[in-house]
Amino acid sequence: MSGEQAHECWRWPESNWVNPDVNWQEAQFVTVGVDVGSVSSQAVVMADGEMLAYGSLRTGFNSRESARRALDFAVEPLSGLPEERIDYVVGTGYGRVNVPMADRSLTEVACHARGAHFIYGPEVRTVLDVGGQDIKAIRCDEKGKVIDFILNDKCAAGTGRGMEVFADLVNVPIQDIGEWSFRIAEEPPAVSNTCVVYAKSEAVGLLRKGWGVEQVLAAYCSSTADYIHSVVERLGVTPEFAATGGMAKNRGVMERLMNRVGLEFMKTEWDPQLAGAIGAALFGRTLCQKWKKRKKAARA
Amino acid sequence: MITAGVDCGGKNTKTVILNDGRIVGRASARTGYQPVGAVEMSMESALREAGLERSDLDRIGGTGSGRNSVKPADTIVDEREAMGRGALYYFPGARTVIDVGAEEARAARLDGNGNVSDFVVNEKCAAGAGSFIEAMGRALETDVRDMGPLALESDKGISMNAQCAVFAESEVVGLIHANAEKKDISRAVHDAMAGRLVSMIRRIGVLEDVVMIGGVARNPGIVEAIKRDLKIGEIHVPEDPEYASALGAALAAAGGPVA
Numbered sequence: 001m002s003g004e005q006a007h008e009c010w011r012w013p014e015s016n017w018v019n020p021d022v023n024w025q026e027a028q029f030v031t032v033g034v035d036v037g038s039v040s041s042q043a044v045v046m047a048d049g050e051m052l053a054y055g056s057l058r059t060g061f062n063s064r065e066s067a068r069r070a071l072d073f074a075v076e077p078l079s080g081l082p083e084e085r086i087d088y089v090v091g092t093g094y095g096r097v098n099v100p101m102a103d104r105s106l107t108e109v110a111c112h113a114r115g116a117h118f119i120y121g122p123e124v125r126t127v128l129d130v131g132g133q134d135i136k137a138i139r140c141d142e143k144g145k146v147i148d149f150i151l152n153d154k155c156a157a158g159t160g161r162g163m164e165v166f167a168d169l170v171n172v173p174i175q176d177i178g179e180w181s182f183r184i185a186e187e188p189p190a191v192s193n194t195c196v197v198y199a200k201s202e203a204v205g206l207l208r209k210g211w212g213v214e215q216v217l218a219a220y221c222s223s224t225a226d227y228i229h230s231v232v233e234r235l236g237v238t239p240e241f242a243a244t245g246g247m248a249k250n251r252g253v254m255e256r257l258m259n260r261v262g263l264e265f266m267k268t269e270w271d272p273q274l275a276g277a278i279g280a281a282l283f284g285r286t287l288c289q290k291w292k293k294r295k296k297a298a299r300a
Numbered sequence: 301m302i303t304a305g306v307d308c309g310g311k312n313t314k315t316v317i318l319n320d321g322r323i324v325g326r327a328s329a330r331t332g333y334q335p336v337g338a339v340e341m342s343m344e345s346a347l348r349e350a351g352l353e354r355s356d357l358d359r360i361g362g363t364g365s366g367r368n369s370v371k372p373a374d375t376i377v378d379e380r381e382a383m384g385r386g387a388l389y390y391f392p393g394a395r396t397v398i399d400v401g402a403e404e405a406r407a408a409r410l411d412g413n414g415n416v417s418d419f420v421v422n423e424k425c426a427a428g429a430g431s432f433i434e435a436m437g438r439a440l441e442t443d444v445r446d447m448g449p450l451a452l453e454s455d456k457g458i459s460m461n462a463q464c465a466v467f468a469e470s471e472v473v474g475l476i477h478a479n480a481e482k483k484d485i486s487r488a489v490h491d492a493m494a495g496r497l498v499s500m501i502r503r504i505g506v507l508e509d510v511v512m513i514g515g516v517a518r519n520p521g522i523v524e525a526i527k528r529d530l531k532i533g534e535i536h537v538p539e540d541p542e543y544a545s546a547l548g549a550a551l552a553a554a555g556g557p558v559a
Contacts, residue, residue, distance in 0.1 A: 133467055154463040161466050197426035198403065204333070
């Protein structure tokens with residue numbers, strides 16, 4: 001990591017992974033889901049509905065390019081998987097129209113519900129997806145099918161971008177914010193401004209008054225939890241409740257949100273940021289099974 | 301009667317000193333995180349300019365989001381009254397007043413007697429106030445004072461998707477990477493903000509004369525964009541528009557009819 005990158009606290013770690021226990025050569029259908037968000041992009045490769053590989057990285061300015069980069073990042077460690085072996089690609093996310101290799105695009109709401117169903121199991125009924133620039137609360141059935149949802153995408157409050165602003169402000173790597181927010185003796189009052197710009201200004205004032213970074217982070221995580229809670233309440237919560245998207249990995253926000261919702265959230269070993277791409281890959285498999293033949297589309 | 305009006309705003313604290321209705325001193329200081337100190341500083345500077353002492357002041361009026369930091373104040377002036385009085389001082393025909401500061405934007409309708417008959421405010425969202433232009437200026441590496449004139453050079457409208465200052469900053473950076481011209485991006489920023497202001501203003505209805513005050517009134521790009529959107533011929537902007545509410549507070553402290 002270069003010296004310059006060490007100071008970019010908003011730059012969360014990119015990651016990829018291959019499942020050593022799955023052999024794509026024996027799979028009937030290899031399907032890919034690519035979720036291009038405003039802040040991050042994920043590509044998930046599945047062999048007959050089992051996780052084969054994934055890649056998660058920053059979207060950057062060119063969402064068309066980031067779809068390709070995410071897929072390459074996922075597939076790269078899979079030595080020998082030729083692209084022709086991929087039977088179906090489903091694109092989703094804010095930039096889903098820019099997934100050049102997609103055979104089809106599906107809504108991020110549908111993909112997140114389906115992905116949450118895979119990650120958390122058939123008991124999940126309320127999915128909260130907090131991504132880089134939006135908050136979605138989704139009600140789904142036991143098959144992971146969407147029944148209702150609400151979307152908040154006009155305001156940075158409660159989103160990943162808001163958290164990035166704070167990471168930069170207090171100079172704490174974003175993936176450590178949750179941890180740091182609990183290093184406090186007493187829970188401080190939440191930051192009072194909902195608007196991220198004004199919240200940042202308020203936080204600077206608190207720091208000048210002598211507040212510690214940990215206290216400021218606790219106050220901001222509380223304020224984020226408050227705002228997300230207000231969105232979730234509009235949809236109504238039916239157990240079981242599960243969170244997806246990057247913010248699901250922020251313990252500082254999730255635990256404070258759990259207190260407000262009054263429910264334990266479901267747990268998973270998988271990275272919840274993959275939910276959209278997982279759902280997309282699973283839809284790809286369903287489509288393959290439905291048509292029972294390999295699909296190849298002209299890839300851009 | 302010598303009065304002082306102090307408008308303690310989110311970004312700047314402005315003081316105006318009036319002697320029998322004539323402006324004799326004015327000064328501004330950054331509010332920062334010490335509003336009481338900023339009130340002191342701007343008051344001292346304004347008094348110095350007027351060649352007066354604190355003891356010469358008959359009454360002090362305080363207004364703005366930090367009005368409780370104006371101590372001692374003989375009267376705390378509601379922002380609506382300060383707006384109205386300030387606008388009418390320069391333009392007796394004012395019927396709609398738009399006040400856009402660094403962190404808040406508001407609009408008021410005045411009746412024939414100069415009283416505020418309707419009022420709307422945005423103080424929650426940075427995208428509808430002056431700090432929006434500043435933030436976009438940083439993204440464009442352009443001084444905020446140059447943003448307006450730059451926007452006026454453009455004859456190409458680009459529509460922005462983002463409603464939020466944080467998202468707009470990313471969108472501007474994206475436009476820069478897509479090689480859009482700075483002047484066109486600046487215009488897009490001004491059009492987007494004016495659109496939000498006009499939505500707010502329309503809620504109280506527009507009646508001419510329309511007056512704009514507050515620091516953002518100095519931005520010709522915003523004034524032009526609002527004029528275009530409202531489809532009116534003229535928006536009146538007083539000299540030193542950022543002092544208009546402080547002036548209104550000084551007038552209120554002096555008492556007397558509004559219009």
